[in-house]
Amino acid sequence: MGNAFMLRHLREDIHSVFGRDPAARSFWEVLTCYPGIHALLLHRLAHRLWRWRLFWPGRFVAAIARWLTGIEIHPGAVIGRRFFIDHGMGVVIGETAIVGDDVTLYHGVTLGGTSWEGGKRHPTLGDRVTVGAGAKLLGPIAVGAGARIGSNAVVTRDVPENATAVGIPARILDERPPIKKEAREHAESIGFSAYAVGNGDDPWTLALHSLLDHAAKTDQRLALLREQLAAAGIKTPEAETPNTGFDPEYLSKIVD
Numbered sequence: 001m002g003n004a005f006m007l008r009h010l011r012e013d014i015h016s017v018f019g020r021d022p023a024a025r026s027f028w029e030v031l032t033c034y035p036g037i038h039a040l041l042l043h044r045l046a047h048r049l050w051r052w053r054l055f056w057p058g059r060f061v062a063a064i065a066r067w068l069t070g071i072e073i074h075p076g077a078v079i080g081r082r083f084f085i086d087h088g089m090g091v092v093i094g095e096t097a098i099v100g101d102d103v104t105l106y107h108g109v110t111l112g113g114t115s116w117e118g119g120k121r122h123p124t125l126g127d128r129v130t131v132g133a134g135a136k137l138l139g140p141i142a143v144g145a146g147a148r149i150g151s152n153a154v155v156t157r158d159v160p161e162n163a164t165a166v167g168i169p170a171r172i173l174d175e176r177p178p179i180k181k182e183a184r185e186h187a188e189s190i191g192f193s194a195y196a197v198g199n200g201d202d203p204w205t206l207a208l209h210s211l212l213d214h215a216a217k218t219d220q221r222l223a224l225l226r227e228q229l230a231a232a233g234i235k236t237p238e239a240e241t242p243n244t245g246f247d248p249e250y251l252s253k254i255v256d
């Protein structure tokens with residue numbers, strides 16, 4: 001990579017910031033005040049040294065970048081064009097990470113490993129991926145082009161192209177388990193607001209969904225049993241399903 005080439009890269013890196021940060025005002029401001037740009041500039045140098053097998057100088061340049069910016073990019077990491085790290089502090093990018101073109105990371109993002117074995121152990125990010133603040137992407141996973149990772153997500157599996165992954169562990173937004181119709185109707189029949197149990201990936205919500213599902217099935221089985229007893233001439237007392245006493249309006253107020 002010649003110097004003119006590196007300068008052209010720098011120019012397009014800086015220009016790409018304007019499309020991704022409305023707060024950026026001028027070329028000069030981005031060049032002097034954006035730690036993501038400083039870290040990227042130093043990484044391009046460190047990576048060049050690394051490829052020349054100048055391992056210690058490469059590591060040393062990366063260490064200087066970290067002192068200055070709080071962004072730690074291993075010199076072995078392969079970074080594409082127009083890479084933008086906004087705010088930057090606390091970003092860690094591991095040795096075997098590969099980052100495509102037009103990728104955006106926010107502060108606190110880790111592209112890390114999960115094993116102490118050598119070899120490919122860090123994530124590969126496709127073009128145009130955005131990773132929200134604080135997200136951790138762990139292991140040699142692939143994040144498809146155009147995917148978005150929510151802030152604070154922990155991602156340990158591949159993410160398809162253009163998908164949005166959120167939560168811990170990360171789930172793909174469109175793949176959330178919907179509340180089953182029977183469970184929702186049952187919840188409503190006992191005065192429990194289905195709105196309050198919403199969709200979600202937290203363990204309490206998932207546990208609640210499966211309990212409601214189970215309760216709905218138990219009611220169905222009881223109804224069937226009563227039908228069969230009635231058919232055999234055995235009468236059973238009419239028993240109303242007890243109401244939980246939840247006020248759906250109150251719940252919807254505190255959940256929204």
Ligand SMILES: CC(C)(COP(=O)(O)OP(=O)(O)OC[C@H]1O[C@@H](n2cnc3c(N)ncnc32)[C@H](O)[C@@H]1OP(=O)(O)O)[C@@H](O)C(=O)NCCC(=O)NCCS
Nearest residue numbers: 106131132133148149150151152164165166167173199200
């Ligand atoms: C993940 C993200 C890209 C999704 O944006 P979006 O497509 O507009 O999604 P929405 O805001 O419509 O949210 C869709 C659902 O995902 C949930 N969600 C969104 N972001 C989430 C996150 N980071 N963690 C957990 N759940 C999240 C929402 O609560 C909503 O759930 P619901 O459907 O059950 O109500 C965005 O929320 C995000 O995290 N961006 C990162 C921004 C960032 O880090 N900025 C730092 C600036 S300094």
